[in-house]
Amino acid sequence: MTGFDAIDDLLASARQERPLPPAAERRSLREGLALSRAQLAAALGVSTSTVAGWESGRDPSGETREKYGYFLDGAKAKLAPPSEPGPALGPEAGEEEGEDVDVLTVAEPCVLCGEPARHRVAGLAQHLVPAECHPLPDPAPASAEPAPSSTSRPAPARSPAPTASPARPARRTPGNGHPVGVKATGRRARAVDEPGFIAAKVAAALAQHEGDMEAATAALVKQAIPDAMELLDRTRIGGRYDVVAHPALPEILHKQSAHGADQIWEARPKWTRPALPQGQWEVTALDINGAYLSALKTHLPLGQLEHSTGFAHDRRRAGVHLITPPAWDHDADLPNPLGARDEPGPLWVTEPTLRLLQRLSGPKYGLCEAPEIHESYTSGSTENLLEKFRTELREARDRAIAEADEVTLEYVKAMYSKFVSTMGASNYNRELYRPDWMHLIRSQAFANLWMKALKAHENGLTVVRAMGTDELHVIGDWRGVFPEGRAVTEVKIKDTYTLGTTITDDERGDHDA
Secondary structure, eight states, rough: OOOOHHOOOEEEEEEEEEOOHHHHHHHHHHTTTOOOHHHHHHHSSOEEEEEEEEHOOOOOOOHHHHHHHHHHHHHHHHHHHOOOOOOEEEEEEOOTTOOEEEEEEEEOOTTTSSEEEEEEEEEEEOSSSGGGOOOOOOOOGGGGGGOSSSSSSOOOOOOOOOOSSSSOOOOOOOTTOSSSSSOOOEOOOOOOSSSHHHHHHHHHHHHHHTTTTHHHHHHHTTTHHHHHHHHHHHHHHTTTOOOOSSSOOOOOGGGGTTOOOOSSEEEOOEEOOOEEEEEEEEEEEEEETTTOOOOOHSOEEOSSOOOEESOOOTTEEEEEEEEEEOOOOOOTTSTTTSOOOOOOSOOOEEHHHHHHHHHHHSTTTOOOOEEEEEEEEEEETTTTHHHHHHHHHHHHHHHHHHOOOOHHHHHHHHHHHHHHHSSSSSSOEEEEOOHHHHHHHHHHHHHHHHOOOOOOOOOOEEEEEEEEEEEEEESSOOOGGOBSSSSSOEEEEEEEEEEEEEOHHHHHHHHHH
16 A cells, blocks of 8 residues: 555545534524424434433534534435526536436437427426426316216226327326326425425314314325325426326237236245244234335336337336346245246336346346347336425325324324325226326335345344345344334334244154164
């Protein structure tokens, strides 16, 4: 190592103490976000009295000081009044961190309006300035359409497989609520945003039902779908992308019969360990909190899905893929990442499943071969499309838990679970028809559970069962692996039970002999 290298290492290791605001401001920042001392203490891994001491003038040190300073800086930024938007100056104006903006030499059709656009964002041609984007007007008011049936919903009109370039949007056929031909109706953000949306809805329901918590909860759950859509619009304010709410979909995403399913395999795990070590064991069934809420952070296609063939996978795009899955030789210890599938051969999987298989086939894990891709339906994507929406729900959930507010907790749970489950054919959500998103979010939840099973296995736990999106059964000291609690980053005990048989003295003697 040269002298300059040693100096570089020394400078890299040297750390200045992060400056902290005065004690009164620390408390003001926390209270400004409606956070309790207990919530902050849990996040920082300290006691409530320690936080109280910091807000009285004592200073933390070391890594804890860094974490506390990081929180205070973030709180200050979150509470700062929004700045007035300036004019867009080019592709850099409004560019989001981590997203690729390419300047096109030849204009391509915008995914939202079909008019020529000179920029591609994360693989998707789009106008950067909203004023340049001119989607077709919304269809006629709902009053001009026949009333929907309460028992059935007309199936979306079938369209040919999309071509490589998005076509101009087509008008919706009156009365069926779904697109004919290529449909790219954007779900645009509303012009105003008001803080405390969820809290205001809960307060209004309690007032309407004169404090009757059971009646207020029932009313809020019943209203969860339209409220979730309204919250989605509010959280899209200032977002780079409009939500393409009703794109035309390939045949594989249409149901094969009236009560059947489409052709997409979600890779839902339903696995039980084939054999246990000899002896009697206490098994803990762990409940994964907010599985669908966490899964809202996944790569979602923005526009209409476009068809491609071949093995190549563009990580700036997302969708569904026809693959030949790799062989899985670890079923004795871990579930197959594809879940409980008996039929051999190629199958259509979602983006999260494909990325999970690719990750497990890489040099870090080497658990299987890479999947072979035959064809795909994808669009330019972003992992952050629903991030503000997810954050609002998560923060409301955290506050409800801290304050033992069961009304808000049930309301928030209904909002995110119904939001996911009604993206497909549903009589209750006609504002968003994205069965591809529904499959991707569900598959992301399954992939998240699978990675928790892998983490348990790598840390010496015996994985006994993995079920659906939120159930993991293990043997061993799981608290050394997973934090316990009700936050979405934590797990809680669902059940404990005993498996195995007690070894008799005779059996032990025979074994020793």
